[in-house]
Amino acid sequence: MEELVxxxxxxxxxxxxxxxxxxxPKxxxxxxxxxxxxxxENMDPSLSFRYSCRMEICGSCGMEIDGKPHMACSTTIESLKSDKVKVAPMKHYKVIRDLAVDMEGFFGKxxxxxxxxxxxxxxxxxxSEILQTPAQFDEFIDYSMCIKCGICMAACPIEGSDPDYLGPAPLTAIWRYVADSRDQGAKYRLEVASGPEGTSRCHFVGECTEACPKGVDPSYAIQKLRGSMVKYEFQSLFRRH
Ligand code: SF4
Ligand code: FES
Structure with a gap:
């Protein structure tokens, strides 16, 4: 019988x-x-980890798999191309026990x-309803696919050196709403994004985008956000004069 270590x-x-x-047993x-x-179920009932949906929807089974953050439920044994796999808790989070980490800080941000x-x-x-054209819908829909798994935060090197940095997922959420034609909170959101722990801390390493299981592309969202912040500043200048 083939085994997986x-x-x-x-x-x-x-x-x-x-x-x-x-x-x-494989x-x-x-x-x-x-x-x-x-x-x-068969060897050690004390092993702790978090999961729920088993289908990459709930966002709760993030962990380091062979040194990179992934969802455990969508990482197939076949894709490992090995008879051995290393699993560890996600980086940049406090470990509660075994593979379960404290997501409180992430959700706070x-x-x-x-x-x-x-x-x-x-x-x-x-x-009446607030109508949107298909083009307006397309502006934000990809960014709304985020399942709040926090994997991008584990992949981001800036998160590792500056725990106060807002991080890829919260910044992507800012862009998701700034890009939504129904939203009128741009002033508040762009102020948060331009704060000391906002987009200026991002070095565009792109690890977040590579790690995201849902193809959200936080790195691109942060670039779009920066563009929008510059535009907003210009508009404010004209309004002041
Ligand atoms: S942007 Fe991607 S990796 Fe980050 S929390 Fe959302 S789904 Fe997870
Ligand atoms: S168990 Fe829900 S995302 Fe993996």
């Missing part, structure tokens, strides 16, 4: 780390998540950018 970086409640290897599993579930439509006519008393 799964080497897991394990962390206990006190922060002690150790490597532990498990031999999983014919019983087809993804890294299934291999971890096999270990949990996400919340800061107000990821929802802001309207001047708040209280929602619209006289």
């Amino acid at each position: 799964v080497e897991v970086t394990r962390t206990d409640e006190k922060g002690n780390q150790k490597l532990q290897s498990f031999n999983v 014919d019983k599993v087809s993804t890294v998540l299934e291999a971890l579930l096999y270990i949990k 996400y919340k800061e950018v107000k990821p929802y439509i802001i309207r001047d006519d708040e209280n929602g008393k619209y006289e």
Whole structure:
């Protein structure tokens, strides 16, 4: 019987780390998540990791797989092209236990950018729907595919050296709403993006885009955001004079 050696970086409640290897029968599993579930169900029930949908939708199974952040549920054993795989918790996050990391900081940053439509006519008393043309819809739809997995934050080298940097996913969310013709929160959003921990910290290494499982392209979103910030500054100057 062919086996897959799964080497897991394990962390206990006190922060002690150790490597532990498990031999999983290859014919019983087809993804890294299934291999971890096999270990949990048949070898060590204490192995901790997060998952839910098993189909790259919930965004909860992010982890380092052979040194790069990926979703465990969509990483097939076949794609590993090896009989051994190393799994570890996502970088740039505090480890809670084993492969489960604390996403609180990430969601805090996400919340800061107000990821929802802001309207001047708040209280929602619209006289009719807010219509959009297909072209207006196309402006933001790709960026709304983000599943908030936080993988781009683990891939971003700036996140590693500056934990206060807003990071690729929250900045992409800013662009997603700035590009949405229904949104009127550009002033607030562009102020956040131009703050000291905003787009100026991005060095366009592009690791975020490479790592994103949903093809969101945060690196391009940040470039578009920068362009929009310059345009907004010019418009404000004209308004002032
Ligand atoms: S931009 Fe991509 S990698 Fe980043 S949180 Fe969204 S889906 Fe995940
Ligand atoms: S389990 Fe939901 S994205 Fe992997």
